[in-house]
Amino acid sequence: MMTLFKNATLVEFDPPRVREGLDILVEGDVIKEIGSDLTMTGLSGSDNTIDAAGRILFPGLVCSHHHMYSGLARGIMAEIGPTPDFVSILKNLWWRLDRAIDEASLYSSGLICSIDAIRAGTTAVIDHHASPQFIAGSLNVLKKAFEETGLRGATCYEVTDRHGRDGMIRGVEENIAFAKGIDAEKAKGTWSGLTEAHIGGHAPMTLPDEALKLIAxxxxxxxxGFHVHLAEDRYDVSHSHATYGSDLIPRLDGFGLLSDRSILVHGVHLSSEEIALLNERDSFLVHNPRSNMNNNVGYTKRIPEVKNLALGTDGIGADMFEEIKMASFKHKDAGGAWWPGEFLGALAAGNRLLERVYGAKFGRLEPGYKADLVVADYPSPTPLVAENIASHMVFGMGSSIVETVMVNGRLVMKDRIFGFDIAPIYGEARGRAQTLWDRMNEIEP
Ligand SMILES: [Zn+2]
Known part of the structure; x- marks a missing residue:
């Protein structure tokens, strides 16, 4: 299958580059050719030509940390109780929500989160999943949502001991089963090319040494690679000192859990020494500024020290235009020295993460790169050039500019229309959300 995008202004983020009036020919799941006046020979019924005149075209955005089980939490009306600190936010809200999730609500949540991501020009999501009452088979439900909507997504199960050793072991088993399922599809030649796996853990404070050994x-x-929260709140740091007599990063490193495929999330309270070790291991740290502000866990002031920094939403949708704005504004508000350009680099670094997960090339408009592409209507009031793309992202562009989205060479949204009717999916989600919230009221914190 081939698709030809005609006459676009090509915009790249890392390194920034703007090229006007070019065509992109996509064949299969990769960019085949870029040039002027390209044509497709041997047109067949499934081929597409997209007129992108007056539009910008850029590599799809990456959300490097998400929780797609949270899709039905928006506007939640349940008896949450007091949440004066981070641990009570977990216990009274998130750990009751995830226990209320069953297969039907997870599927609905996965579909909603996938559609929302695509509408925001996010073509890949790195997901982190928890549903303690529905562990075995849960990751395949998310996989189904990714594949039905056409979104690229890697997921994993958040291993934790908070429901005992049995639940902890079942979490590890779900991670292994899911990864092996993907391998089996690859071996059979039935893999969609969209879904991948990590090995997940909730956070060091709920992962005893036995869990870390099983995860390793x-x-x-x-x-x-390992995908885990850490040092989100000071509690995680204190807990590690009190229980294990160790800082967080050295403790994980002791189990060999820091590799170039590891994704560590938040790291708000990591020390410079810990970041140096994380950098030495070439691991990723994902910064989630909106979530951190919402949970009042503090500001990650050491982000400039991190070698591989990416941006995530931590479950607050997958709109990376919103996230980069907040990342930049919060940093400035905290007296930081970075400009929007550094945050655009962090957003684009999600592609380096994808390259390690998928073993393919991502994030540039060049032949051989994966065809994860976004066409957007951005009539810029000022010149849009390589030097100021980041400022346009932070001060101008928003997800409402996104018109057409391609993932892995397939058009998943064209002129804001999906290949399926999304209204019934949202309707069903509203019904399931109410049932989910009602179930939460029956769950003790
Ligand atoms: Zn998270």
Whole structure:
């Protein structure tokens, strides 16, 4: 299958570059050719030509940390109780929400989150999943949502001991089963090319040494990286000192859990020494500024020290235009020295993460790169050039400019229309959200 985008202004983020009036020919799942006046020979019924005149075209955005189980939490009306600190936010809200999730609500949530991501020009999501009452098979429900909507997504199960050793072990098993399922599809030639796996863990404070050992074995066995929260709140740091007599990063490193495929999330309270070790291991740190502000966990002032920094939403949708704005404004508000350009680099670094997960090239408009592309209507009031793309992102562009989205060479949204009717999906989600909230009221914190 081929698609030809005609006459677009090509915009790239890392390094920034703007090229006007070019065509992009996509064949299969990659960019085949870029040039002027390209034509398609041997047109067939499934071929498409997209007129992108007056539009910008850029590589799809990446949300490097998301929780797609949170899709039905928006506007939640349940008896949450007091949440004066981070641990009570977890216990009274998120740990009751995830226990209320069943297969039907997860599927609905996965579809909604996938559609929302595509509408925002986000073509890939790195997901982190928890549903303690529905562990086995849960990751395949999210996989189904990714594949039905056409979104690229890697997911994993958040192993935790908060429901006992049995739940902890079942979490590890779900991670291994999911990764092996993907491998089996690849071996059979039935893999969609969209879905991938990590080995997940909730956070060091709910991962005893036995869990870390099992996770390390699972990473080794599946060849996947570890995806875990850490140092989101000071509590995680204090807990590690009190319980294990160790800082967080050295503790994980002691189990061999820091690799170039590891994704560590938040790191608000990491020390410079810990960041140096994380950098030495070539691991990623994902910054989630909106979530951090919402949970009042503090500001990650050491982000400039991080070698591989990416941006995530931590479950607050997948709109990376919103996230980069907040990342930049919060940083300035905290007296930081970075400009929007550094944050655009962090957003684009999600592609380096994808390259490690998928073993393919992402994030540039060049032949051989994956065809994860966005066409957007951005009539700029000022010149749009390589030097100021980041400022346009922070001070001008928003997700409402997104018109057409391609993932892995397939058009998943064209002129804001999906290939399926989305209204019934949202209707069903509203019904399931109410049922989910009602179930939460029956769950003790
Ligand atoms: Zn998270």
């Amino acid at each position: 074995d699972a990473c080794e066995q599946t060849g996947r």
